[in-house]
Each structure stands twice: as C-alpha cells, then as structure tokens.
Amino acid sequence: MARHVVASVEEFDKTDRKLVQVKGRPIVVFRLGEEWFAMSNRCPHMGGSLCEGQLISLVEAERPGEVTMSREGEILRCPWHGWEFDIRTGQSRARPAAFRSRQHPVSVVSGAEAESVGNLETFEVRRDGRYVVVEI
Amino acid sequence: MNIETNPQAQDAGGAKVRTGIADCDIHPSPRDFEKEVYPFLETRWQRYIESYGMVQRVGFMGGTQYPKGQPRASRRDSFPPGGGGPGSDLAFMRQQHLDPHNVELGVMIPLRVGQQILNIDLAIAICSAMNDWQIAEWTSQEPRLKGSILTAYQDAGAAVREIERHAGKDDFVQVSMLSRTPEPMGNRMYWPIYEAAAAAGLPVGVHAFGYGGTPVTGGGWPSYYMEDMMAHSQSCQALITSMVFEGVFERIPGFRLVIVEAGIAWLPALAWRLDAIWRKNRGELTAVKRPPSDYIRECIWLTSQPIEEPDTRQHLVDAIDWIGWDRVLYASDYPHWDFDDPQQVLPVKLTRAQRDNFFRDNAFSAYGLSDG
Numbered sequence: 001m002a003r004h005v006v007a008s009v010e011e012f013d014k015t016d017r018k019l020v021q022v023k024g025r026p027i028v029v030f031r032l033g034e035e036w037f038a039m040s041n042r043c044p045h046m047g048g049s050l051c052e053g054q055l056i057s058l059v060e061a062e063r064p065g066e067v068t069m070s071r072e073g074e075i076l077r078c079p080w081h082g083w084e085f086d087i088r089t090g091q092s093r094a095r096p097a098a099f100r101s102r103q104h105p106v107s108v109v110s111g112a113e114a115e116s117v118g119n120l121e122t123f124e125v126r127r128d129g130r131y132v133v134v135e136i
Numbered sequence: 137m138n139i140e141t142n143p144q145a146q147d148a149g150g151a152k153v154r155t156g157i158a159d160c161d162i163h164p165s166p167r168d169f170e171k172e173v174y175p176f177l178e179t180r181w182q183r184y185i186e187s188y189g190m191v192q193r194v195g196f197m198g199g200t201q202y203p204k205g206q207p208r209a210s211r212r213d214s215f216p217p218g219g220g221g222p223g224s225d226l227a228f229m230r231q232q233h234l235d236p237h238n239v240e241l242g243v244m245i246p247l248r249v250g251q252q253i254l255n256i257d258l259a260i261a262i263c264s265a266m267n268d269w270q271i272a273e274w275t276s277q278e279p280r281l282k283g284s285i286l287t288a289y290q291d292a293g294a295a296v297r298e299i300e301r302h303a304g305k306d307d308f309v310q311v312s313m314l315s316r317t318p319e320p321m322g323n324r325m326y327w328p329i330y331e332a333a334a335a336a337g338l339p340v341g342v343h344a345f346g347y348g349g350t351p352v353t354g355g356g357w358p359s360y361y362m363e364d365m366m367a368h369s370q371s372c373q374a375l376i377t378s379m380v381f382e383g384v385f386e387r388i389p390g391f392r393l394v395i396v397e398a399g400i401a402w403l404p405a406l407a408w409r410l411d412a413i414w415r416k417n418r419g420e421l422t423a424v425k426r427p428p429s430d431y432i433r434e435c436i437w438l439t440s441q442p443i444e445e446p447d448t449r450q451h452l453v454d455a456i457d458w459i460g461w462d463r464v465l466y467a468s469d470y471p472h473w474d475f476d477d478p479q480q481v482l483p484v485k486l487t488r489a490q491r492d493n494f495f496r497d498n499a500f501s502a503y504g505l506s507d508g
Contacts, residue, residue, distance in 0.1 A: 046475075046476070046477050046481075047477050047479065047480050048211070048213075049213055052211075052212050052213035053212065054212070079206070079211055079212030079213045079473075080206075080211050080212075080213075080473060080474075080475055081205070081474060081475075082205055082206065082473070098447075
C-alpha cells in the first residue's frame with residue numbers, strides 16, 4: 001500500500017468530511033473528534049456518494065419499543081437508499097457479510113513527515129502544519 | 137447500436153457510436169408554485185388555494201400517510217445547491233443526472249400536485265396548469281425531457297378535453313394517472329380517458345401512489361412506509377386485473393398501458409393466474425375474448441425501478457424472460473431516494489439486444505416515438 005497526502009488538518013476545521021481523489025479513486029475522509037476514517041466514496045449497494053450521507057448513531061432495540069442510541073456519529077447512512085455502514089469497520093448494518101464499504105487506513109502526520117510521503121504535487125506543505133495521509 | 141450509460145466511456149471506446157438511454161420516470165417539481173404555476177391558473181383558483189388549500193383524500197394537508205425513506209422522499213444529494221427542492225432546477229438535473237447518465241429521453245411525471253384533489257374543479261384547473269408548466273419550464277427548454285399529461289381523472293370528460301388540448305404536441309409522451317384510484321381502473325367511468333389516449337397515440341402511464349380514499353392494502357392500513365411501498369404491486373395487480381376483466385384492452389384498440397414504479401417480477405405470476413381463472417370462469421365476463429396474458433403481453437409495459445434485487449441476480453433475468461425483454465423500461469425515479477443507477481441496476485451479463493431493449497428501444501415502442 002502506498003501513502004498519499006490528501007488534505008491538511010485545517011481543511012477539517014469547519015467540516016467533518018472531505019471528498020478526495022487518490023489515483024482517480026474517490027475517497028471520503030471523516031474526522032470524528034481526534035479520530036480519522038477513510039472509505040471508498042461509492043456505496044457498495046448501488047454507488048451512492050457516501051460523502052453526502054448523514055453520520056448518525058447506532059440505533060438498536062432489544063425488543064420492540066425499547067430503542068437505544070449509542071456511538072453518536074459512527075454510523076454512515078447512504079444518501080440514496082439509506083444503507084448504514086459502521087464507520088470503524090465499513091460493515092453494513094443490514095447485511096454485514098454481503099455489503100461492506102472499502103476502508104482505508106488514515107493517519108495524521110507533521111509537515112516534516114508529509115514531505116517524505118511522496119504524493120505531494122498538489123500540496124504545499126508547511127513544516128509546522130499537520131496533514132492527513134490515506135493508505136491505498 | 138451501442139448504448140452507453142456513462143458518456144465518459146466514449147473516450148475510451150474510440151470511434152464507436154454510442155447512444156443514450158431512456159429514463160421513463162423522472163420527477164420535476166416547481167421551485168416556487170406561485171411564480172411558476174400561478175401564471176397558468178385563473179385568479180379565482182389562486183385565491184381559492186390561499187384560502188382553502190388543496191385538500192386530497194388523505195388526512196394530512198401537507199404530507200403523505202407515511203414518512204418517506206429520506207426527506208422529501210429524495211436523494212440527499214439531489215437538493216440543488218442554488219436552493220429549491222429536488223427536481224426543481226433544470227441546470228442541476230442536467231448536471232447530476234441527464235448528462236452523466238447519458239439520458240437521451242427523460243419522461244417526466246409530476247407528482248403530488250393536481251391529481252385527486254377533492255374539489256374536482258380545482259383538480260381540473262391545477263392539472264391543466266401543471267401541463268402548461270411542464271412545457272414552459274421543462275420541455276421547451278430541454279428537448280431530452282418529455283412530459284406526462286396530468287388529468288383529473290375523476291371527471292373523464294375534463295380529462296378527455298385536457299388530453300385533446302395537448303394531443304399531437306411533442307412535449308408529451310403519455311397520459312398520467314395514479315394507481316390508487318377511487319374506483320378500480322377497469323371501471324367504465326375511465327374508458328373515455330383510455331379512448332382519448334389511444335386516439336392521441338399516447339399510452340396511459342400509471343404511476344404508483346395517489347389517494348383514492350381507500351386503504352393502501354386490501355386488508356386495511358399497514359403500520360409502516362415499507363408496507364406502503366410494497367402495496368404498489370398489490371394495487372397494480374388489482375388494476376391490471378380490473379382492466380383485463382372489464383374488457384378495456386378488448387374494447388379499445390391501440391390502448392397501451394405503462395405501469396410505473398410498482399416492481400416487475402409479479403407480472404408473469406399474475407398473468408398465469410388470470411389465464412387459469414379465465415379458462416374456468418369466463419362465463420362471468422362479457423368482453424374478454426382472449427386469454428388475459430395475450431392482452432398483457434400486447435398492451436402493457438413496466439418500468440424497472442425499484443427493481444427487484446434477488447441474491448441470485450440471474451433470477452431477475454429469469455423474471456424478465458417471462459415478462460418479455462421488449463416490455464421492461466429502464467427508470468431511475470430521479471430525484472427520489474430509491475433511485476436506480478443505470479450502471480448498477482442490472483448487474484448481470486446481458487446480450488446486446490437485451491441491453492438495447494431495456495435501456496432504450498422499449499421506451500420508444502411504448503411511447504410510440506420514432507427512433508431518433
């Protein structure tokens with residue numbers, strides 16, 4: 001797998017997500033607090049653009065009427081048919097074995113380290129900056 | 137022919153001539169009803185709407201019986217960046233749907249405005265205004281898009297006048313009705329509409345939904361939106377049965393029917409059952425000379441979306457084999473949330489002829505258009 005600098009951390013100051021292209025592939029990067037996630041932007045069901053989806057909570061019910069919500073913002077809901085994916089595993093809630101969104105490792109590196117990553121042609125890297133790196 | 141759902145593939149394909157697709161279910165809506173539709177409504181109806189609203193046969197003034205799968209029943213990415221509701225911005229529709237999917241013929245079916253309003257005179261006025269609106273805002277500006285003639289079909293005479301007002305215009309490719317009618321669709325109160333459509337060379341396109349005043353299933357009101365959606369196959373089987381056994385297809389030569397957004401795989405089983413019961417009990421009927429499957433095979437087309445998604449995808453091919461590959465029309469339902477992407481909708485290997493039929497040629501046959 002090759003590492004690619006895709007964004008600076010400041011680009012996430014006012015948003016929790018960014019759609020990037022890596023080797024022509026659309027990848028959506030999410031920031032949840034200090035955690036980062038990246039996955040293919042194409043929904044594995046019918047190709048909906050996942051970066052347009054809502055981040056919702058995990059909704060479960062032990063029995064009818066007893067609904068609990070947890071893991072706020074960790075379930076990504078496709079903007080088309082509403083397929084829900086676990087942002088940590090990419091597995092779909094409805095059919096985890098059949099539908100999984102492709103996950104990519106993400107890390108945040110310093111400007112100095114970003115220079116060694118390689119894929120820098122579109123980025124002006126400041127040594128004191130922080131950068132998001134996706135592995136594909 | 138070499139149909140391509142992705143025009144960008146043209147670059148890779150070199151010199152091959154590629155042809156666009158037909159999308160037989162697109163939903164436009166006014167961005168601003170007063171600005172866009174009022175110009176086609178008499179002042180008295182404008183004042184009426186402001187004072188009394190547009191009351192339908194449903195308990196809610198501003199919505200439907202069931203909450204939809206997404207807001208405005210639409211893809212969350214279909215809200216135009218410049219404002220307005222999904223399907224209200226032609227430029228954005230071109231950019232998001234018509235251009236990237238290489239749509240050569242897009243059949244528009246406006247929903248939720250006009251049909252089945254309880255005040256029948258208001259329904260007639262609004263259907264008429266919406267037809268003028270389709271020409272002014274859409275078909276006159278985008279030749280790829282064609283409209284559907286909305287009719288207040290509770291009043292067949294008024295519906296016939298509206299069909300005749302637009303007959304022969306190339307802005308429209310069908311007459312629009314909704315599946316949940318106040319009376320079963322084979323009822324003779326509707327026959328003049330079918331005769332007028334046939335005389336104009338237009339099929340009647342029956343889109344799922346509508347408010348006939350009866351529960352959405354034969355067994356009453358179900359609990360969930362999912363059941364509301366599933367009930368479309370039920371109501372469309374009932375309306376086809378009604379039209380066959382009331383003799384609509386026998387009595388009205390040239391009548392064509394397009395069933396929109398109700399699923400497809402149920403049709404062969406319905407035809408088998410109708411044939412069996414017709415053989416045994418046709419003494420009860422007066423005008424059904426041939427086996428029901430004959431009329432269905434000759435006069436009915438189905439749009440694909442929301443297409444069945446069996447785990448063994450080949451089963452879908454089997455179902456279309458039984459229906460006939462010349463009978464299923466690709467539809468996206470853009471901008472609605474249960475949109476079927478043309479590049480994903482049939483993830484099975486098709487022959488060139490099957491692909492050409494499904495994505496394009498069947499639509500030209502169903503709507504009686506010359507192959508451009």
